Structure formats: C-alpha cells, structure tokens
Amino acid sequence: MNELKNYYRKASTYSSAVALLYWDMQTYMPKAGGPYRAEVISEIGTYVFKLLTDDYLGDLLEKASPQNEVDDKIIKMGKKDYYKYKKVPPELFEEITMTGTVLEQNWEKFKPTGNFEELRPLFEKLVELNKKYADILGYDDEPYDALLDLFEPGMKAKEVEAIFEKVRDFTIETLRKIENVGEISDPFAIELDIERQRKFNEWLISYLKYDMTKGRLDISAHPFTNPIGLNDVRITTRYILSDAKNSIYSTIHEFGHATYALSIPDEFYGLPIGSSASYGFDESQSRFWENIVGRSLSFWNGIYDKFVEIFPEMKRYSLEDLWQGVNRIKRTFIRTESDEVTYNLHIILRFEIERKMINGEIKASELPLIWNELFEKYLGIKVPNNTVGCMQDPHWFGGAFGYFPTYSLGNLYSTQIYEKIREEIDFDNVVKNGDFDVIKEWLKDRIYSKGKMYQPAELIKIVTGKPLSHEPFIRYVKEKYSKVYGLEI
C-alpha cells in the first residue's frame, strides 16, 4: 500500500509543476515565452499521463493490500482512473494537450477581434481529437458522456438534460416576472480606481480568513484557482474600473474553490482521493461562498462599513441598496458577468451545443451560427459579435468539453447543501458576524474532509440525505428574489 501511495506522491510532483507552469502562464509569464511554454506543459502533462497509465502502477493497484476504508477508496478510485486512461494512446493525449495549449494562446490573441475563422482550423481539429478521445474512453449512451465523466464522475448527459430543462423553463419564466417590476439601478456602475479595489479585495480575503501563508491573490484576465501543491492554493481575480463588484465576487468565488482544496486532508495529497469530489462539487463551493454567503444581506451587513470606508463615494447608498445592486438580474452576453439566476441559461446553451458537437450532430465550424441562434432563443438578446459570443470563454479552445455543465450542477448542489446547513446552524447570524470558520468547519466535516472518496451522486446523498434535485435551487431563487424585487415569484 505504501509503495502505491509513494508512486502517486511522485506523480503528483509533476502535476504540481504543470499547475505552476499554467498559473505562471496566466499571471506573470512574459508574452514571448508562450510558444515554448506550450511545449513544456505538453511534455510534462504527457509524462504525468504516462506515469498514471504505466503498467507498474497497474501492478501496484492489483497487489496493494488495503488496511482500512480509505485505502479501499484509494484503490477503487485509482483503478477506475487507471483502466480508463490506460486505453488512451499517449500520443493522442499529447496532441490534445498541445493543440489545446496553442489554441488557447491563439484565442487570447484573437478574442478581441471576434474573428472565429482565425481559430476555426485548430478548433475543428480539437473537436475531432476529443471525439476520438470519447470513443476510446467508451460510453453506454452517447459519446459526450465519456467526456462529461472526466469532470463529473458517473453523471450522464440524459440526467443533466432532465434537470437542466426544469431549471431553464423556470429561469425564463422568472426573468419575465422580474422584468415586469422594472430594473434595479446599479450602484456599481461607477469608476472606482483599481488601487482601492485591490485594497478592498485584500481586506476581503483576510476577512474571509483565507490563510495567506498557503495562498495568494493575483490578477489574471480570467479569474481562477490553482492548487499548485500541498499547502499552496492560489487564487486570482480581475479588476474592472467601472465594475468593482466583478472583482469582489470573483475573489469570493475563487476563495470558495481554494477553501475546498486547502481543507482536503494533507494525507490524501496526490492520491486518487486527494481532490474535490468532482468539478461540479468544486463549483458548488465557489458558488456557495460567492452567492449564498457573499450576495446575502447578512454578508453585506458585515462588510458595509469597510466598503464605504475605502469607497466613501458609495456612502450615499444604503446597505440594502448595495445588496440589491449585487443581486440585479439582467440579461447579459457574458457568462462571467451574469447574475446567479440567468447564469444557468448561459451554461445550458453551452451544454446543448458541446453535447451536439461531440455527438457529431453539429459541425465545429457552425459554432458561431448555432451559438447566436440559441443565445437569442434562451436569453432573448441578439449577439453582436463573437467576442461577446462564442469566443468569450477559454474552455473549448483549451480543449475542455464536458466541463461547462458542472458550473450549473455546482449551483444546484450548493442550494441543496444550503437547505441542509440552515437546518443545523443559525446561518444568517453566523454570516452577519463574520464567523466563517463555523461554516467552513461544517463544510469541512461533511464535504471537504472526504476528498474524492465518493462520486458526486453519492456525496450529495450523504451530505443532504437526498439525490440531486433542481427543487432547492428553485426554492432558493423564489425566497431570495421575492425579497430583492419585492414581488411574489
């Protein structure tokens, strides 16, 4: 068993290097270093892949004698991954990584132009590679399931579809109801200089008790969390002059991811159980902290004084004004700027598109056309260009298919967990008083400490006693937004 653990620990050092290479690429790397960096990430990423599919690991997994339940889980999860990836030729894996890294760099360059044609050839290649990948990984119902399983183990597209349909219909209806009330004015539509935004965000993470001996807050074009190594989990945010709430909620969101990663037991590090349960579960925590905690009236109770101290020009707004301001519902083009209600529509359309692309029902080259069509159908607004359309996110261009649905699954998990935690702790008061350790301990005990020992479908049952459902989310939206908008939803 020890030999097995040591092997994983060794492999984890290479993953750690890849994580740092990626983090650096997004934050501090000088531009001209890009092409070679792609080569480095691809080579070492492929080496990790080789280590995790090496016959020697297979032997260790087969020979290992588990001493307890944790060991059982290590072997079970380890075997699942091993036999899954074992089927994939390293050359295919390398080609996907390399193509994705190069295309993501191109995307960064061409996104402002909105010229999809510049990306199309490599994008088509990447979709084809992923279809091949799905075929090799194998599936029961449809190719897309094979990729979805990489991010949300055990989940099927059909199940996602069933839940997403409910959420979609409810959201479209809710939007209509809310828009009858009229728009809430936006107190944040004002220029607040970056220097003070930085200061506030740095205060904010210390208020949330993010341990800075184990983390960092940096700036990147797209905020992200990167577990770089044991006791080293970094977050980034971005500062937009005329939208201070963007940085605030990016920071809290990433803080949620980081809190999860930093709370997984040290002794799980590098092992098959040493990460979050799934991408969806990971997202449930970023969403939990961002929306359920961070966008609550209680939370603003705790940060209001500091906020107006740093931004005295905002004193003219009351606590309630600001709380309403961060909970405005509005149709937008950009996923990452959208509110927690319409957000799911952005995801559902991506899910539908990528599912069809991978299942071969639409061509990669048709992406802009189909995007614009579906976007108008769901969001009700006409996409003016690809920059704010199908080229807005890095995921697909980096090669991540099957990833997007986990964002909305995260929303759903988070509200279901919220209903449970409220049964057990005086949530509003805890948040108001900034006793975040009480919440962290609860989440650590129920979720974080379990690492990846369970599949998400099992874990949500263990934590809440029920299978995943869209209902808690709908109840959450009804309760909260009836107050925000002063109407019965």
Add this chain to the structure above:
Amino acid sequence: MNELKNYYRKASTYSSAVALLYWDMQTYMPKAGGPYRAEVISEIGTYVFKLLTDDYLGDLLEKASPQNEVDDKIIKMGKKDYYKYKKVPPELFEEITMTGTVLEQNWEKFKPTGNFEELRPLFEKLVELNKKYADILGYDDEPYDALLDLFEPGMKAKEVEAIFEKVRDFTIETLRKIENVGEISDPFAIELDIERQRKFNEWLISYLKYDMTKGRLDISAHPFTNPIGLNDVRITTRYILSDAKNSIYSTIHEFGHATYALSIPDEFYGLPIGSSASYGFDESQSRFWENIVGRSLSFWNGIYDKFVEIFPEMKRYSLEDLWQGVNRIKRTFIRTESDEVTYNLHIILRFEIERKMINGEIKASELPLIWNELFEKYLGIKVPNNTVGCMQDPHWFGGAFGYFPTYSLGNLYSTQIYEKIREEIDFDNVVKNGDFDVIKEWLKDRIYSKGKMYQPAELIKIVTGKPLSHEPFIRYVKEKYSKVYGLEI
C-alpha cells in the same frame, strides 16, 4: 543528429519547469508551500539528471552524424557531460538536491538569528555528500577541482589560486592607499521610498533596452536571473529603503546575465551548447554591465537627469558626486554590498575555505571560526555575528561548492574583455549616449552567439587574443580609482 537534438529539447522542458519552480519559490510562493516544493524540485531535478544520463542518450551521442562545426560541438560537449554525470548514482544526486533545497529553506529561516548550530547537522551532511560527489566525478590534482569544473569547465584550483593571490595582494595594498585619502561621503545614505525606487528601476531596464516581452523584473531577498525558458529570462532585484544604489546595481547586474541568456541563438536552446560558456563568463557579463558600464561617469551622464527627476532631493549632488558615491571603496561584511575592488577579497576567502572543506583539510563544523579568522586577516574587520558572516550567502547551504570563485573570475574576464572592446568602439561615447545596442551587438557577436561551444579558457583567448590574466583588472582599477580618489594608485 535530429533525434539527439529532440532528446535534449525534451529534457530541457523539465529543466524549464525546475527553473520556474525555483523562481517562484524565491518570489511568489506562499510560505507553507515550501516543504512540498522541495519535494517537487528534487523529484523533477533528479528526473532531468536521469534523462541526461540515460543509456539511450549515450547511444544517440555515439551514433549521431554531425553535419557541421556546431554539431561537432554539440556532440563534444554532450559527451563530456554525459560521461561525467553517468558515473554519479541518481540517488546521490537526489540526496544532494533534496538536502540542499531543505537546508536553503532552513538557512532562510535561521539566517537572521545567526545560529549556525541550527544548520550545522544538515550542512555537514551536505559537505560530505559533495565530497562523495567530487570523488565520483574524479579529478587529477585535488577533489575540489571536480566541483569547480561543474561551474568553470576545465579550470583548476591551482590556476585560480595563482591568479587570486595576485589580486588579493594588490587589493589589500590598494585599500591601504585609498584609505589614506579618507572616506568619500555617501550621497545614497538617505531614505528613498521603495515606490520611487521601483519606478526608477523600471525606467532603468527600459533605458538599457531589456526586452520586457521576454523578461520580468521582480523582487526577491537575493537578486537573481533565471532563464526559465526560450524567450523567457527573468531578473529580480531588491529594494532597501536607505540604500537606493543597491537596487540599481542589482538590477543592472542581473540585466547583464539576462542579456547574455537572451542572446544565445534560439536554435541552441536546450542543447549542451545552449547556455553561457561558464558561470565565470556569465558573471563577466553581469559585472561588465554593472561595473564597467553602470559605474562609469559616462553612464551617470545618461541617467543623471532621470534620477534627479524621480528623486528631486538628490539634486543637490552633482553628476560627479553621484558617480563617486557609487564607487566608494569600503570594507564591509556583506559580499553583495561591497564595492568592485574589495569584492574579490570576499570571494577569495570563500574560495580558500570551500577548497579546504572539500579537500578535507578543515571540518564543516569549523566554518564560523575559520570564516571569522580569515575575514579579519583579509578584510581587516572583526565579524560580529554569523548573520553578516558565514551565514550571509545561500550558496553553500543550497549545496553549491566551487561556485564562488566564478564571481571573481567574472571580474577578471570582464576587464580583459573591456580592454578589447575599447580598442574597437568609442566606448565612453557609446555609453554616454545610451547606445547600448552597439555594445550588445559587439558582445553578442564575440561571446553570446557562441553559447557554450568553447571552454572559458578557449573563449577568452578567442575574444581577447590572450589567456586569462589578472593584469587587465589591475590596470582597470588603477585607471578608474586614481580618478575617483584623485591619487596615483
């Protein structure tokens, strides 16, 4: 030949990761990430070592059919390294890396206390490991030569000793002469806030034409240059409130290293000829830019206006005052704060101590005692504690023995190169006008473009027509400091 080149290129990606892991450890890594980071660097560093000693590489080197002189050099240098490192057991290499990484982190922690006892056990171990390493690498005259060869290929301790003795005696005599004149006052002994220092240093690197698409300027406790990848060479500096010249000359020094690394032909990247000729040659370039260019009156001519624009409180000093100020000669405890004349004494004492430690003539545990004794003998001042004594530098605690002499060798190479370049270009005017590209092109043509195709002893002959000598350095000091101090040296 291509297979061989590809193999090296692949190995270089892992070295690139190690370089980034190290750079990050010194700049941005959260503290608690340290222990695991040591594990990562050790594992991947060892893997690089394995790649470069793999039988497969040996076969490629033996089978390769060179097409031209460059190929010949690749094979020659490649074989030299291969057969040298082939003798070393990977376990020994791993133990040295691991011990050095951990000890360097401990050194960082205990340096302020000056308590050598906290470091002693691991330090003794590291010295013993290096003695073993030297034995395995092999030598003709003395064990220390084996380690010196890692940094200054082909150089022998006896040769170094012969030159250093001349430099030492000249320096001690020069110090006495200068001190008879009395001290030059220090215009920089004033608090200049870090923010403006940053601003000036950022201006300075753009004035020197450091290409920021291929580099960065960051902050670290000990300034360093790190060639992280192709077209990615980063430098750091440090800011001391009451000594602005420290950051300025650290920046110019590291800029010199970076200019060398960035000027080696791209097609050499990752190959055995794809680095500077030696550590000494690398240092010759940092010293060249720092001292010969940066501390000249002509250079201050070019930067004076900007300097007093950013620091108007310095306007009361003339150009000559500031030039004299950055050329004050003074006995100090700290190597990195010492002037270019006494500097060599700091190195010579380190060379003598480490040579005896590795040759087994003194014990590792005796370091503080011997340091203090020799320091007083050469520098004439009594060391008050280990913080400013034998614990001031990271080198030994990181496991680098044989490295220190390359600093003074760099000084000697640089002045010898200076005598040559002055024969061919109007140096003073070029510097005065900030036409640094003229100097860069000359150096690129003669030195940088050759990468590691030649051993340092060959290269200095190719560039200057003569073997390395202490005489140009002595002439340089006499000419310059007679002017600075207004006396005949």
